Amino acid sequence: MPLQYGLHEMSIAQAVLDAVHIEAGLRPGGRLTRVGLRIGELSGVEPESLRFCLETLVTGTDLDPLAFELELCPWTRCCRPCGAPFRVVDCIPTCPACGSADTEAAGGDQMELSYLELEEP
Numbered sequence: 001m002p003l004q005y006g007l008h009e010m011s012i013a014q015a016v017l018d019a020v021h022i023e024a025g026l027r028p029g030g031r032l033t034r035v036g037l038r039i040g041e042l043s044g045v046e047p048e049s050l051r052f053c054l055e056t057l058v059t060g061t062d063l064d065p066l067a068f069e070l071e072l073c074p075w076t077r078c079c080r081p082c083g084a085p086f087r088v089v090d091c092i093p094t095c096p097a098c099g100s101a102d103t104e105a106a107g108g109d110q111m112e113l114s115y116l117e118l119e120e121p
């Protein structure tokens with residue numbers, strides 16, 4: 001099913017640009033030059049594929065040229081007994097500091113705008 005390829009990223013890219021338009025509308029006057037995105041390891045988003053979709057959607061619009069900075073966020077959990085945040089390796093959600101399995105989600109499933117960079121007129 002080659003037609004399915006990238007559809008997920010394409011709809012996410014569209015949602016990202018919708019959010020960018022809203023944010024940019026709140027700051028009139030400046031020209032948007034760069035957008036930062038945080039992508040969690042668990043979000044299922046393929047960063048390079050998303051970048052390609054974003055650049056494709058932006059080309060020829062009033063946002064063009066716009067640079068995208070993609071920051072990958074590792075899957076992290078936080079230990080309840082000792083409070084230590086840690087990165088989950090090999091899908092083992094056990095605290096490396098004290099060995100406890102009593103942990104809670106701390107990150108890795110996010111997909112969000114981290115910043116917008118504007119050029120003052």
Ligand SMILES: [Zn+2]
Nearest residue numbers: 079082095098
């Ligand atoms: Zn611990």
